[in-house]
Amino acid sequence: MIASMTGYGKTILQLPTKKISIEIKSLNSKNLDINSRIAPQFRQKELEIRKMLADKLERGKVDLFIYTEITGEDTSSTINAVVVKEYIKQLKKVVDGDEIELLKMAIRLPDAVTTERDEIDEEEWKMLSNEIAKTLEAIQKYRLDEGKVLEADFKNRVETIKDILEKIKVMDPERVQIVRSRLEKGVADLKEKVDENRFEQELIYYIEKYDITEEIVRLENHLNYFLSALKSADSNGKKLGFIGQEMGREINTIGSKSNHAPMQKLVVQMKDELEKIKEQLLNVL
Incomplete structure (x- = not known):
C-alpha cells in the first residue's frame, strides 16, 4: 500500500493551567526536512521530538508547531516595574506626553517584560510525548488516505x-x-x-x-x-x-x-x- 507525503495532523493537550497545541504538516521532498517552531519551555526536548518525527514520517518537508496558551491564573511573564519607570523618566526628557501614552511606549521597549522559562517536568513531558504520538498517527492516516x-x-x-x-x-x-x-x-x-x-x-x-x-x-x-x-x-x-x-x-x-x-x-x-x-x-x- 502506498502513502502520500502530503499530510496534516493536529491535537490539543489540555492541562490545568494551559493548553498545548501540536500541529504537523508535510509536503513532498526527496529527503526528510523538518522545520520546527516550538514553545521555549519545550526546546530542551527538541532533539527527542525530531527523532519521533523522523522515525514515523521517513521523508517529506515537515513543519512542526508546538505552542501554548495560558488558560489559568499562572503566567510566566512579569512586568519589570523598575525598568518601565526608568523608561518613562527618560521618555519625558525627549517628548511631552500623557502618562498613559508614555507607558504604552515604555512597555514595548526591551526588558520591560520578562519571561521566566519554565522547565518541563517529566510528567508533563510524558503527556506531551503521547500527544505528539497521537498527532503522528493522525498525519499517517491522512497520508494513507x-x-x-x-x-x-x-x-x-x-x-x-x-x-x-x-x-x-x-x-x-x-x-x-x-x-x-x-x-x-x-x-x-x-x-x-x-x-x-x-x-x-x-x-x-x-x-x-x-x-x-x-x-x-x-x-x-x-x-x-x-x-x-x-x-x-x-x-x-x-x-x-x-x-x-x-x-x-x-x-x-x-x-x-x-x-x-x-x-x-x-x-x-x-x-x-x-x-x-x-x-x-x-x-x-
Missing part, C-alpha cells in the same frame, strides 16, 4: 497505457507492411535492376531495425511490475519512480522506431499518461 487516491489514479493510467499498447500490437503488422511497401516503391522508382535476393536480405535487415517486439514485451513487464509494486507492504515512491523511468525508455524507443504516423499518435498518448504518473509519483512516500 491520500495514498489510496493516488493508487487508484496510478492503476487507471497504467490500464490506459496497456489498452493503448494493445492497439499498437494490432497495428504493428500493418505498419511493417507499409514500411516494406514504401521501400519497394522507392526501389521501383529508381528504375534500376536489382538483385532480388540481395534486396530481400537488405529489406529484412532494415525492417528488423524497426522491429518493436522486444520493447513491447519489456513495457508490458514494467507495467505489470509497477502494479505489483503498488501492492507491497511498504510505500516505496523511489522504486516506483525507477520503474516509471524504465517504462518511459521503452515508450520512447517504440516511438523512435515506429516510423508510422498513426502509431506515433498512440505513443504520444502513452507518454501523456506516463507524465501524469511521474508527476504524482513525486508525492509518494
Whole structure:
C-alpha cells in the first residue's frame, strides 16, 4: 500500500493551567526536512521530538508547531516595574506626553517584560510525548488516505497505457507492411535492376531495425511490475519512480522506431499518461 507525503495532523493537550497545541504538516521532498517552531519551555526536548518525527514520517518537508496558551491564573511573564519607570523618566526628557501614552511606549521597549522559562517536568513531558504520538498517527492516516487516491489514479493510467499498447500490437503488422511497401516503391522508382535476393536480405535487415517486439514485451513487464509494486507492504515512491523511468525508455524507443504516423499518435498518448504518473509519483512516500 502506498502513502502520500502530503499530510496534516493536529491535537490539543489540555492541562490545568494551559493548553498545548501540536500541529504537523508535510509536503513532498526527496529527503526528510523538518522545520520546527516550538514553545521555549519545550526546546530542551527538541532533539527527542525530531527523532519521533523522523522515525514515523521517513521523508517529506515537515513543519512542526508546538505552542501554548495560558488558560489559568499562572503566567510566566512579569512586568519589570523598575525598568518601565526608568523608561518613562527618560521618555519625558525627549517628548511631552500623557502618562498613559508614555507607558504604552515604555512597555514595548526591551526588558520591560520578562519571561521566566519554565522547565518541563517529566510528567508533563510524558503527556506531551503521547500527544505528539497521537498527532503522528493522525498525519499517517491522512497520508494513507491520500495514498489510496493516488493508487487508484496510478492503476487507471497504467490500464490506459496497456489498452493503448494493445492497439499498437494490432497495428504493428500493418505498419511493417507499409514500411516494406514504401521501400519497394522507392526501389521501383529508381528504375534500376536489382538483385532480388540481395534486396530481400537488405529489406529484412532494415525492417528488423524497426522491429518493436522486444520493447513491447519489456513495457508490458514494467507495467505489470509497477502494479505489483503498488501492492507491497511498504510505500516505496523511489522504486516506483525507477520503474516509471524504465517504462518511459521503452515508450520512447517504440516511438523512435515506429516510423508510422498513426502509431506515433498512440505513443504520444502513452507518454501523456506516463507524465501524469511521474508527476504524482513525486508525492509518494
